[in-house]
Every structure is written in structure tokens, then in C-alpha cells.
Amino acid sequence: xxxxxxxxxxxxxxxxxxxxxxxxxxxxxxxxxxxxxxxxxxxxxxxxxxxxxxxxxxxxxxxxxxxxxxxxxxxxxxxxxxxxxxxxxxxxxxxxxxxxxxxxxxxxxxxxxxxxxxxxxxxxxxxxxxxxxxxxxxxxxxxxxxxxxxxxxxxxxxxxxxxxxxxxxxxxxxxxxxxxxxxxxxxxxxxxxxxxxxxxxxxxxxxxxxxxxxxxxxxxxxxxxxxxxxxxxxxxxxxxxxxxxxxxxxxxxxxxxxxxxxxxxxxxxxxxxxxxxxxxxxxxxxxxxxxxxxxxxxxxxxxxxxxxxxxxxxxxxxxxxxxxxxxxxxxxxxxxxxxxxxxxxxxxxxxxxxxxxxxxxxxxxxxxxxxxxxxxxxxxxxxxxxxxxxxxxxxxxxxxxxxxxxxxxxxxxxxxxxxxxxxxxxxxxxxxxxxxxxxxxxxxxxxxxxxxxxxxxxxxxxxxxxxxxxxxxxxxxxxxxxxxxxxxxxxxxxxxxxxxxxxxxxxxxxxxxxxxxxxxxxxxxxxxxxxxxxxxxxxxxxxxxxxxxxxxxxxxxxxxxxxxxxxxxxxxxxxxxxxxxxxxxxxxxxxxxxxxxxxxxxxxxxxxxxxxxxxxxxxxxxxxxxxxxxxxxxxxxxxxxxxxxxxxxxxxxxxxxxxxxxxxxxxxxxxxxxxxxxxxxxxxxxxxxxxxxxxxxxxxxxxxxxxxxxxxxxxxxxxxxxxxxxxxxxxxxxxxxxxxxxxxxxxxxxxxxxxxxxxxxxxxxxxxxxxxxxxxxxxxxxxxxxxxxxxxxxxxxxxxxxxxxxxxxxxxxxxxxxxxxxxxxxxxxxxxxxxxxxxxxxxxxxxxxxxxxxxxxxxxxxxxxxxxxxxxxxxxxxxxxxxxxxxxxxxxxxxxxxxxxxxxxxxxxxxxxxxxxxxxxxxxxxxxxxxxxxxxxxxxxxxxxxxxxxxxxx
Ligand code: BMA
Numbered sequence: 001x002x003x004x005x006x007x008x009x010x011x012x013x014x015x016x017x018x019x020x021x022x023x024x025x026x027x028x029x030x031x032x033x034x035x036x037x038x039x040x041x042x043x044x045x046x047x048x049x050x051x052x053x054x055x056x057x058x059x060x061x062x063x064x065x066x067x068x069x070x071x072x073x074x075x076x077x078x079x080x081x082x083x084x085x086x087x088x089x090x091x092x093x094x095x096x097x098x099x100x101x102x103x104x105x106x107x108x109x110x111x112x113x114x115x116x117x118x119x120x121x122x123x124x125x126x127x128x129x130x131x132x133x134x135x136x137x138x139x140x141x142x143x144x145x146x147x148x149x150x151x152x153x154x155x156x157x158x159x160x161x162x163x164x165x166x167x168x169x170x171x172x173x174x175x176x177x178x179x180x181x182x183x184x185x186x187x188x189x190x191x192x193x194x195x196x197x198x199x200x201x202x203x204x205x206x207x208x209x210x211x212x213x214x215x216x217x218x219x220x221x222x223x224x225x226x227x228x229x230x231x232x233x234x235x236x237x238x239x240x241x242x243x244x245x246x247x248x249x250x251x252x253x254x255x256x257x258x259x260x261x262x263x264x265x266x267x268x269x270x271x272x273x274x275x276x277x278x279x280x281x282x283x284x285x286x287x288x289x290x291x292x293x294x295x296x297x298x299x300x301x302x303x304x305x306x307x308x309x310x311x312x313x314x315x316x317x318x319x320x321x322x323x324x325x326x327x328x329x330x331x332x333x334x335x336x337x338x339x340x341x342x343x344x345x346x347x348x349x350x351x352x353x354x355x356x357x358x359x360x361x362x363x364x365x366x367x368x369x370x371x372x373x374x375x376x377x378x379x380x381x382x383x384x385x386x387x388x389x390x391x392x393x394x395x396x397x398x399x400x401x402x403x404x405x406x407x408x409x410x411x412x413x414x415x416x417x418x419x420x421x422x423x424x425x426x427x428x429x430x431x432x433x434x435x436x437x438x439x440x441x442x443x444x445x446x447x448x449x450x451x452x453x454x455x456x457x458x459x460x461x462x463x464x465x466x467x468x469x470x471x472x473x474x475x476x477x478x479x480x481x482x483x484x485x486x487x488x489x490x491x492x493x494x495x496x497x498x499x500x501x502x503x504x505x506x507x508x509x510x511x512x513x514x515x516x517x518x519x520x521x522x523x524x525x526x527x528x529x530x531x532x533x534x535x536x537x538x539x540x541x542x543x544x545x546x547x548x549x550x551x552x553x554x555x556x557x558x559x560x561x562x563x564x565x566x567x568x569x570x571x572x573x574x575x576x577x578x579x580x581x582x583x584x585x586x587x588x589x590x591x592x593x594x595x596x597x598x599x600x601x602x603x604x605x606x607x608x609x610x611x612x613x614x615x616x617x618x619x620x621x622x623x624x625x626x627x628x629x630x631x632x633x634x635x636x637x638x639x640x641x642x643x644x645x646x647x648x649x650x651x652x653x654x655x656x657x658x659x660x661x662x663x664x665x666x667x668x669x670x671x672x673x674x675x676x677x678x679x680x681x682x683x684x685x686x687x688x689x690x691x692x693x694x695x696x697x698x699x700x701x702x703x704x705x706x707x708x709x710x711x712x713x714x715x716x717x718x719x720x721x722x723x724x725x726x727x728x729x730x731x732x733x734x735x736x737x738x739x740x741x742x743x744x745x746x747x748x749x750x751x752x753x754x755x756x757x758x759x760x761x762x763x764x765x766x767x768x769x770x771x772x773x774x775x776x777x778x779x780x781x782x783x784x785x786x787x788x789x790x791x792x793x794x795x796x797x798x799x800x801x802x803x804x805x806x807x808x809x810x811x812x813x814x815x816x817x818x819x820x821x822x823x824x825x826x827x828x829x830x831x832x833x834x835x836x837x838x839x840x841x842x843x844x845x846x847x848x849x850x851x852x853x854x855x856x857x858x859x860x861x862x863x864x865x866x867x868x869x870x871x872x873x874x875x876x877x878x879x880x881x882x883x884x885x886x887x888x889x890x891x892x893x894x895x896x897x898x899x900x901x902x903x904x905x906x907x908x909x910x911x912x913x914x915x916x917x918x919x920x921x922x923x924x925x926x927x928x929x930x931x932x933x934x935x936x937x938x939x940x941x942x943x944x945x946x947x948x949x950x951x952x953x954x
Pocket of ligand 1: 258460486487727
């Protein structure tokens with residue numbers, strides 16, 4: 001009964017929370033204040049109810065995990081030279097009850113993909129409404145089991161079971177004896193299993209998983225019982241179609257749903273599992289901190305080697321080698337029993353090639369091998385990591401000029417300041433075992449192909465795979481790494497904090513050696529959520545503040561600093577944050593959104609996204625974005641034809657962002673006419689296209705503004721922007737989202753635009769009041785000189801420019817200044833444009849004395865396309881030719897009968913990317929290159945091609 005009352009109260013709270021977080025907070029309104037009062041009353045009532053009801057809550061959760069003896073280590077250990085018995089592969093799975101049917105299961109994997117394989121789930125979980133239909137899966141407990149033969153030779157001093165990742169609440173038995181329990185998907189667990197194994201015989205391992213949603217809910221109520229307050233938000237907004245209380249379980253928070261993703265709370269053995277035997281020692285992790293002596297341009301490395309010896313003291317020899325640099329050192333060490341670490345500092349004897357972010361130099365990586373040899377042990381234990389030599393600083397210092405308040409916020413790598421260009425990474429799939437290395441590589445290569453140098457691994461997903469970071473190392477992608485806490489308050493029970501410590505240790509030690517990682521941040525948006533009272537934490541402000549500091553500062557920061565020694569890598573408490581000021585203000589800033597300190601997240605909807613004045617010139621824009629729909633091609637496999645209308649049940653189900661559908665139409669209609677039947681099936685592809693045009697133009701406008709602001713400060717001291725990471729790079733399933741790449745890897749128009757708005761040398765035209773200006777942005781470390789060509793075209797005036805201007809311009813390294821200004825009126829008069837909307841400007845930077853363009857020409861619309869007449873362009877593919885006999889690279893010649901805005905090429909059924917897309921075609925024939933992801937031929941490509949431009953949607 002009490003639980004029922006509580007549930008009703010929680011539903012009231014949830015409705016209010018939804019209202020405020022997603023309708024109020026981002027537009028901060030007086031409405032918000034009224035709603036907040038209402039919700040505060042609800043919360044007070046709930047707390048009163050809690051006191052009354054506490055007696056009817058069970059005193060001990062049946063799901064509360066038992067204390068266990070486990071140790072955690074950091075790195076994939078497949079290279080251990082000791083004995084390894086791989087337990088990956090075929091397992092059996094059945095749901096909780098003993099009489100339930102048993103099915104084959106794949107490890108690593110998860111219950112959803114197993115149930116699809118065995119036919120229990122008859123359709124793809126991503127199909128139509130299956131996220132709702134298959135909701136029962138996560139409500140059950142699941143048991144995975146397999147047998148394995150243990151050879152008689154497995155007679156080691158220590159034999160352990162290594163679980164790289166169990167998702168998440170599990171108890172593990174070997175031969176029906178409990179060897180341990182787990183509570184955290186992100187921790188690598190080790191269990192002593194020697195005494196449970198039968199040598200030279202069949203053995204059985206069983207892993208029983210609790211329902212993740214059941215566990216989270218039990219923990220939520222248990223917390224109320226124990227601590228007498230609710231840790232919010234109790235549930236996600238109803239539009240998410242999600243599950244409640246992800247903040248009470250250590251697994252990917254977005255697996256319970258997000259505003260761009262479904263709820264599939266996975267269960268299973270999601271990473272590798274094996275038995276390892278050793279007589280002396282195993283290497284847990286090798287952490288590497290390069291040290292640069294700038295004055296002599298020489299390097300040293302500080303190594304911390306984390307070892308785990310058997311139960312007695314061991315004498316070992318530890319050898320460290322970087323063969324390519326002639327480093328070879330050996331030390332004799334007396335190791336204590338159990339876990340310990342040793343530190344060495346070595347001077348690098350030869351010249352080092354530095355590791356640089358993409359766009360600033362090469363990404364040289366060196367193999368570093370550590371070998372440990374026990375005195376009486378013939379087995380050598382070794383581990384090789386690839387290391388890159390680079391330094392990294394997060395620069396937060398007073399700004400030049402004397403009258404600018406606040407601090408800078410930017411990254412300096414090898415002493416060179418980096419203008420961060422990139423995006424935010426979310427989980428690539430709800431089922432991590434379905435993410436192939438090929439797909440990850442495609443997504444990461446799509447970032448460097450779009451001139452990016454940084455990705456933020458956002459805190460509601462996963463600490464990514466070793467392959468992900470290795471690829472970032474290779475490609476020069478700087479990683480801003482969040483810890484996995486997002487958009488919520490969190491409990492601080494002893495058990496919760498203990499497993500968070502394990503999680504920090506496990507992941508920092510695993511990832512520390514990657515040169516790509518340049519920053520760790522403790523959470524996503526929880527500082528701002530607390531300060532802005534998103535979840536009504538001000539009803540018990542002190543409690544929530546103490547909890548916040550305990551979790552992020554006393555536990556996460558404290559644990560982090562144990563492994564990132566000597567300030568090796570910067571750490572910030574949250575994003576957005578004020579950085580140093582947040583620290584000065586007691587770890588929670590008065591205004592975490594300040595434009596004068598740290599980073600900022602900025603979203604605004606129901607606006608004209610082409611108006612750059614809307615955007616706040618923050619020091620560092622770590623999140624900003626606009627939604628669009630994925631293409632019909634991507635949606636087709638997951639929907640029926642009748643689902644593909646703008647307001648269908650399907651579209652509304654997939655659109656998790658409250659009011660998202662309306663916002664997009666509103667934004668589009670600020671600049672474009674809508675098709676005649678925007679809600680019908682016929683015009684759906686046209687609407688999808690317009691959402692992509694809107695997103696692309698919005699991101700272009702906002703990002704170019706941030707780039708123009710790098711050297712400019714406004715009267716209120718804002719400006720000096722040094723980074724732009726838009727929200728979000730990838731998509732977890734085919735839907736409406738902020739992503740610039742569709743689920744499966746197809747680039748949206750926004751991604752083609754990102755490639756251009758992130759060009760290292762960029763001319764950015766814009767209008768400020770009655771002035772037309774062009775800013776030249778130069779990210780390079782050398783001066784750029786060129787001829788600025790300005791051409792004005794009329795949409796209805798053929799392919800001849802109506803005005804042609806050119807002048808010599810020069811831009812210092814790493815700077816942005818205005819290089820051209822003219823009265824808009826004069827510009828229009830000179831170009832004989834009757835009204836602004838009839839014309840557009842093309843700004844190109846040309847190598848003097850040639851026709852070679854530096855970067856790309858940048859097109860600027862002088863008005864809104866809806867306010868002029870644009871002739872139909874009758875786009876045609878004139879020819880498709882293979883380039884240099886390659887089965888993957890083709891040139892496509894595109895013909896237009898008139899100037900064609902937002903031309904859009906699609907190669908249906910052939911995965912790949914175009915060199916440009918979504919651009920303005922202002923020549924009768926223009927060439928575009930297509931690079932396919934797998935081999936094809938010109939005839940097939942030509943058959944697959946569809947082409948359109950703006951007027952084709954009407
Ligand atoms: C920010 C992110 C995500 C979210 C996005 C769009 O809050 O951190 O939580 O998906 O905005 O709403």
C-alpha cells in the first residue's frame with residue numbers, strides 16, 4: 001500500500017520534473033518558478049510520506065549484493081605469458097526459473113542479441129516499437145552457464161577468473177560454489193578460483209544476473225528506507241519510453257533510455273572472460289607519463305607498473321624496452337605479496353618524434369614493452385603498449401589585455417595551443433557486442449575526414465574499448481573523457497562509493513597510456529543540474545551538495561589522482577564547469593554556465609538558428625546542437641511505409657526530445673517554405689531533407705561564430721572561444737537526434753558541413769547590422785596569404801556572378817580577424833540585387849596567381865530562401881568515372897540547369913561518403929568525389945545515385 005502511495009507521489013514528481021528539465025530549464029522562465037514551487041511541495045509531501053511509510057518497506061533489499069572479495073585490474077591481459085584458458089564463445093542461457101528453456105548464448109554478448117538469434121525475439125529489437133514490446137527482457141533475471149575442461153597442467157600457485165565486464169549485477173559460481181559477486185559493468189573483476197576447480201576434469205561456471213531494472217528500483221527504495229530522501233530524477237520523462245533509476249546501477253546510464261535513444265537495459269557477459277594461472281606475478285597495468293625538457297628538447301618517461309604477485313614476497317627482474325628509441329633498462333625488485341606498484345623514470349636516449357593532434361603534425365607511436373621475470377619462474381610476463389610523446393596542459397589563466405575578466409580555457413599540446421574542433425561521442429549501439437571495429441574505425445575516420453581534432457566521450461555511455469582509443473591515438477583525435485555519470489544526482493552509500501573507486505581505478509589504469517586522452521571530467525551536467533535545481537535538489541540543498549562533493553571530489557578525484565601522478569593529465573569536476581573558479585567556489589560554481597570561465601553547453605530551440613547573435617561566445621563550447629531526422633534509407637529497415645510520416649505514431653515514438661518535432665518545423669519555417677503536405681507520406685523525404693538542411697546551417701552558423709570569436713572579447717568579457725564540440729557525432733538507432741552521422745555510418749548534411757566549417761583556413765562571411773563582413777580564420781601555425789575573391793550571385797540570374805571583387809589578404813598563425821567590410825546596401829547595389837534574399841555571396845581564398853582554392857569556397861545567403869524565387873535546377877548526374885582504376889573512388893559529374901542550393905546526393909545501398917554534399921552548385925557542371933566503404937563499380941554506383949536540390953521538395 002505504502003509503496004503504491006509512494007509510486008503515485010513519484011509519478012507526480014516525475015511529471016513535474018519532466019516539465020521543468022525539458023521545457024523550463026533551457027529557456028529559464030517565470031513558468032519554471034511556479035512549476036518549481038509546485039514540485040517542491042510534491043517533494044516535501046513525499047518526504048513526509050516516507051516517514052509514515054518507512055515501516056512497510058522491507059528492511060533489507062533482497063537484491064543488496066553481499067560483500068565480496070574481488071580485486072580489479074586494468075588492462076586486457078591476453079598477452080600474459082602465464083596460463084590462459086579462454087572462456088569466451090558458446091554458453092547457455094535461461095531466464096531465472098529452473099524449468100525455463102535453455103538457449104545458446106554468445107560471449108561476449110548480451111541477452112537481447114542471444115534472444116534474437118534463438119528466435120525468442122522474432123524481430124530486430126530496433127524495429128518499430130520493439131523497444132516497448134521487448135521490455136520484459138530486462139525485467140527478468142538471467143543465468144548464463146558453460147562447462148569447460150581444466151587440464152592437469154593447470155597447477156599454478158595462483159589461479160584466477162578474470163571477467164573484463166559483467167553487465168552488471170551478478171553472482172558467479174564455479175562448480176556450484178559461489179566465487180564472488182559484481183555490481184558494476186565498468187569494472188574488470190578478478191576472483192580467486194583455484195580451490196573451486198577440478199583438475200583434469202569437466203568444470204562448470206554459472207553467472208546469475210539480476211534484472212537491472214529490478215535491481216535499480218530496489219536500490220532506489222532501499223536508499224529511501226535507509227537515508228530518508230529521494231535521489232532524483234526518479235524516472236526519465238515519459239517521451240523517453242524509458243526505465244527508472246539508472247543512477248542506482250553502475251551501467252551505461254543511457255541503456256535505460258535517453259533523449260536520443262531507446263531503453264534496452266542489457267544483461268550479460270559483455271566483455272571477455274578467462275581463467276589465468278601464474279606462479280610469480282601478473283602485470284595489471286603499465287602507466288606512462290612522458291616528460292619533456294623543453295630547453296633541450298629531450299624526453300624522459302615516468303613508468304608506473306602495477307603488479308600483482310602471488311601470496312609470498314617475490315624477487316623479480318623488470319625490463320623496459322622501447323626498441324625504436326634504443327631504450328633498454330633492467331631493474332631488480334623485491335615485490336611484496338599481492339598488489340603493488342613500482343615507479344621508474346628513464347631518459348630517452350635518442351631523438352623522439354612527437355605525437356600531435358590531427359592537423360598539427362604526425363602521430364608517431366612507439367612500442368614500449370615491460371617484461372617481468374620471477375627469480376625461479378621460467379614464465380616471463382610481459383605487456384606491450386603503444387606510447388606517444390606529447391605534453392598536455394589545460395590552460396586556465398588571466399587573459400591578455402588587462403580589462404578582460406575571467407580565465408582562458410584551452411588545451412596546449414607540446415607547447416602549442418590547440419583550437420579544439422569536434423563533437424561528442426555517444427554509444428554506437430544499444431548492444432555493444434554488435435559494434436564492429438570496422439564501424440568504430442569508420443566513425444572515427446569520419447571525424448578526421450571532417451577536420452576534427454577532438455571528441456568528448458560523453459558521460460552517459462561507456463568507457464570505450466581499447467580499440468577505440470588505439471584508433472584515436474593513430475588518428476590524432478584528442479579525447480575529453482567523462483566519467484560515466486550523467487544528468488542525475490547519485491547515491492553515496494558505502495557500497496556505491498566503493499564500486500565507484502573500483503571503476504575509476506579500472507578505467508584510468510586501462511586507458512592511462514593513450515596519448516589521445518587529454519582530459520578527464522567527472523560527470524555530465526550534474527554541477528549545473530544542482531545549481532539550476534533541475535531535479536528539485538534545493539529541497540535538501542545541503543544534503544545533495546555533500547553527496548556531490550563526496551562522490552566527485554572525495555572519491556573520483558581522489559582515486560584518479562592516485563594513477564595520474566605529477567599532474568600528468570588535467571581533471572575537471574563536471575561539464576559544463578567553471579574549471580578553476582568552480583574549485584575556488586567549493587567545487588560547485590555559482591554559475592556553471594558562465595561564459596568567462598571553463599566550458600559551456602548551449603541549446604536553444606524555437607529560434608532562427610541562422611542568427612549568430614543568439615549564440616553565447618563562451619570560452620569553450622563543449623556541447624551545442626540541433627536535431628534532424630535520419631534518411632528514409634536508414635529508417636526503411638526499421639519501419640513500415642505508413643510509419644514514415646512526420647507525425648506518425650512511429651515518428652512520435654522515436655522522437656524522445658519533448659517538443660522536438662514542433663521545434664524543427666518552427667526553425668525550418670524561419671527560413672524556408674514547408675512542402676505542401678508536410679505531414680503526408682509523399683512529402684516525408686522532403687521534410688527529412690529540410691530537417692537536415694536546418695541542422696547543417698544551424699551548426700555552421702554557430703560554429704563559425706565560435707571560430708570567429710577566438711581573438712575577440714565582448715564588453716562583458718565573453719569571447720576568446722577556443723573550442724567547439726557540437727552535440728552529437730553518432731546515433732544509437734535510426735531516429736531523430738542531434739547526430740551528424742546516421743546510425744550505420746551515413747553522413748547527414750551536417751557532417752558534410754562540419755568538414756567545411758572546420759577547415760583549418762576558413763573565410764567566414766556574415767552580416768552584423770548593416771555591415772557585411774568576412775573574417776579570415778587561420779588555425780595553422782604558419783601565416784596564410786591569399787587573394788580573397790568575393791562573388792555575388794542571384795538565384796534567378798544564371799551562373800554568372802553579378803559582382804566580382806578581389807583583394808590580397810594575410811592572416812597570422814592561429815588567429816581570426818575581419819579582412820573585409822562593406823555596407824550591405826552598397827554590396828546589394830553594386831551587385832544589382834533587388835533584395836537581399838535574391839542573392840548569395842561566395843567567398844574564396846585563392847593562392848595568388850593561380851586558381852587553386854585554399855580550403856573551400858564559403859557560401860553566405862544574404863536573406864532567407866523563402867523570401868525569393870528560386871528556379872528549378874533539374875539536377876542530373878552527367879557521368880560517373882572510376883578514379884585511377886580504384887574500385888572505391890569515383891568522380892561524379894553533376895549537371896544543374898540553374899543555381900541549385902543544398903544539392904543532395906545519395907547512393908542508396910552503397911555505403912560511402914562524398915567529398916562535398918549539401919552545398920550550393922553555382923556552375924552548370926560540378927564534380928564531386930565518392931569514396932565507397934567496400935568495392936563497387938561505376939555502373940552500380942550510377943544506378944544507386946539520387947540527386948536533388950532545395951526546390952525539389954516543393
Ligand atoms: C545534453 C547532453 C545529453 C543530451 C543533449 C541533448 O544535456 O549532455 O544529455 O542528449 O544535451 O539534449
